[in-house]
Amino acid sequence: MPTISKENYLKSIYSLNLTYGESVSTSQVAMKLEITNAATSEMARKLAKQGYLHYEKYKGVELTEKGRKIALQIIRRHRLWEVFLIKVLGLSWSEVHDEAEKLEHNTSEELINKIDKHLNYPEFDPHGHPIPNEKGEIPQMPVLVSLLEATVGKNYKIFRVADESSELIEYLTKLNLFLYQDIKIIEKLSFDNSIIVQVNGTNHSLSEKVAEKVSVSILK
Amino acid sequence: MPTISKENYLKSIYSLNLTYGESVSTSQVAMKLEITNAATSEMARKLAKQGYLHYEKYKGVELTEKGRKIALQIIRRHRLWEVFLIKVLGLSWSEVHDEAEKLEHNTSEELINKIDKHLNYPEFDPHGHPIPNEKGEIPQMPVLVSLLEATVGKNYKIFRVADESSELIEYLTKLNLFLYQDIKIIEKLSFDNSIIVQVNGTNHSLSEKVAEKVSVSILK
DNA sequence: TTTCCAAGTTAAGCATGCCTAACATAAAAG
């Protein structure tokens, strides 16, 4: 097992690679982790020697399969913890990231699998990011639309809320508009662009301002 | 905030003091933490300098109020995590200690308070140890008896199970004999020392072997 | 009382992971 520090390097490299493609420069990593280039160069050498990545001086780093596997494991833990903290313990969206940043390094395989099961194997975290499964497989991102663009009469699943303010989240939670909740679009009122949605048999009206922040994926 | 290492020292010193009283020798701490005396002596000097304990060469250490406060905080986190992992996530009793040993150092005040609330402020952990509250106050230990010594017709709360094998725990769990569960003693059969207990209106028979391992506290 | 030994401490050294400062390189500007 790599150290906490190394886990953070591997995770950062993985996500920088996703964002910018190709090989990742040591200074990109330094920036992301808020440490000096010097520290990153040094660590690149060590991680390469231990087989987690390929590193050629002045040419950046690229994860090996071994390194990618660790990165995905940490990302899995991070995202499952975020879902868990929000859905089970009621932490606010603004709090969970920092909390998960520490927990991700201190969670056994058994524990994270129990959490996964308890949450009924969610595929996406509260920010809409995919959660790798136990085997490291990444779920395909569904096509998302905002509630404003949803079609009357069809069923959708709530997927993401663009605004992380706890005010909006709490408002939606009171209406049972949880993350992953299935809903049906009942009506769209053209005079104010508000939308009537059905949740567990109950109808709620959402204003245009609220609806545009809720991303949903179509069901079936 | 002290480091993880320092938190573990303070916690160990606290519990050694509870067990053996008076000042704690550096080698007792070394034994408990499975490190050398040398490391402990050195750390004692540092912790004293930072005001967490009093230390006189060759005379052992004694926590200051500041050190005690940290120790109780870590113990609180450890025990709440243990309860949480068992009751909410269904980990086995044998797994939770090691897991909690890491989580206790990576849990914010806000998170542990949410966990506390979610569990409805338990006063004792699965081993029967008291859980300090948010203010660091330690609940009074109730008088415990084994189920074998319980009185017919009276109500009790399940407090502790002496055997940590998951087999026994799972058996009890199937009968709804959870930790903290209220039960009533219906009958004691003298020919085999088995006991009939009532849980949520349902009666169950427990053998002598099982009953002797279940500790309960009397209610009202 | 003196001696001896277990308990405890100090010294020196190592691994990790970071820093600053000095240096090297590649690529852009001239």
Add this chain to the structure above:
DNA sequence: CTTTTATGTTAGGCATGCTTAACTTGGAAA
């Protein structure tokens, strides 16, 4: 092409927390 500059690397140093080996110390045994 050369020169400049931004990017990246190496060297040296420091804090933490551990080790082994050498040393004190205080109290029990003689």
